[in-house]
Amino acid sequence: MNALAISLQTYFTTFAHTQRDLSANTIASYRDTWRMLLKYLTSTLGMSTDAVDFDALTAMNINGFLDYLEQERHNSTRTRNARLTAIRAVLSRALPDHPEHAATITQVLAIPPKRAIKPIIEFLTPAEVDALLAAPDPATWTGRRDHTLLTMTAQTGLGISEICSLTHDDIHLGAGPHIACTGKGRRQRITPLTRVTVNTMTAYLAERTTRPGSALFCGPHGQPLSRDALEHRLATHVATARTTCPSLTPKHITMHTLRHTAAMNLLAAGVDVSIIALWLGHADTHSTDAYLHAHMAIKQAAIDRTRPPHVQPGTYRPAPDILAWLTSL
Template identity: 65%
Template sequence: MLITFLAARTGTRIERIDIGDIDAENVTAFLDYLEDERGNSTATRNTRLSGIRAVLAHALPAHLEHAGTITRVLAIPPKRHPKPMLEFLTPAESDALIAAPDRTRWTGRRDHALLVLAIQTGLRISELTSLTYADIRLGVGANVTCTGKGRRTRSTPLTSTTVAVMTGYLAERRARPGEALFCGPRGQHLSPDALEHRLKIHVATAAAECVSIADKHVTMHTLRHTAAMTLLTHGVDISVIALWLGHQHTQSTDAYLHADMAIKQAAIDRTRPPNTDPGTYQPEPDILAWLATL
């Protein structure tokens, strides 16, 4: 992409682009082009910059005659941008979404089981799509086992509600071909795009019963956030939530603390004077009239 951009910008044929053309000015113009014309996000812009810097850092020892040019490109800082607040579903929204699939059809019963499992366990979309029969145990100590990032294997316990749903689903699923837990028409594993597509359909259906869900950008990762926020609101320690989600460091889980306004409200309530009732301040009915007399 950078070479094509440089060829158009400099009026040079692609095969004649030299490493000297990759200077700080041209690279900055390329990054601006990504955001302004291609509509890429700031995160994508920074990822492209990291790729360019990695290649130039590798090329530097062999092209010391361009050391000054390359060093200035390596000094281009990534663009800072505010991180958006985590989006998650309320209990009412979760219930509406789980009830959305048409359970008179096989695909609806499959999607219902998938949503129940996803919202309760918080598995990543890649972890959900790779599940097989052997990964779920519904007896004593019911749990689902998956392989997540870094090839780390973890087991997540299942609630009695999830066990009941999965028991009914598996009884029907075993009559179909393949070993994928959530399968397509021919028994193959569903793709991430297929899951997102099905979720979009069910969100639209759920919006008819729960209007607030229509205002949210709901993805499969939103269901993961929902599982984490459910644990947090029930008083589960943040380090346990990190283990539950398969985070290698608890810093990745700290974002849920910022997203939970109930925790912040409880903290500010504890800072009120002892004789003050918790809650939002409500002025006296005649306070404005009294102020007008001053």
């Protein structure tokens, strides 16, 4: 076993769990990155996986791997940067133990993340949410479960990992109904539930208690739904909803879109950005500021406040008689 293999085993068996206490999702992401990197180096350099050592981790090879992710696997810039973070995390830990490879490792650590244009946040309108919630079949257990799941997600804005980890004990439907969860960065928060969500959840829980397992949203045998299962169920219902709501057709809708929808609904209701950040579990308001850029009504209101007194508020529309308008110029 070479030095790189020992460093990888030390990182994932000791450092990641004991010293850093990284989340299961982070560890899985780092693991998958190194698996792809080793396979790439094996194919590119024409050597066995066991022969790949620190001397193969040159800045040129790592940049080649990052380009491979974007060009061959069609990964986004955000994913590319996440893979680079995983590589740098392991190498930063290995550097003090392997000074003989300091020059190679330092060059890799100096690779900067790639800058990218942040896309406009996509969210659903109230009519689109209604069409999506009407898509699951209420005559089946799966349909009733999915309807409850989508209703709760669109109202609370919980992330997909948070939904997967919910249990019976996390939901409270008595006085002050709410859901308790632990989000990214191990930040614990409580999210209140509306009357509509409480009524939907109450009917669902009465049926859920007859099935095994403790997961709030479970599969046929009581096991928690995976991230892929949630996205698959959502895609199925989005396809159904598009038949009655054509405005859904051009939109790329994921579970995170419902999280954005909840945030935009709060913003439209006049809720302060700092409160929305707490609602979503953001560490600060920098992540939440993106919703301000996506909310055209807020921008329109800002323009209306700066208009001259003689100008009518709202979006400009030319007079129907274009000849009269040209004459008035």
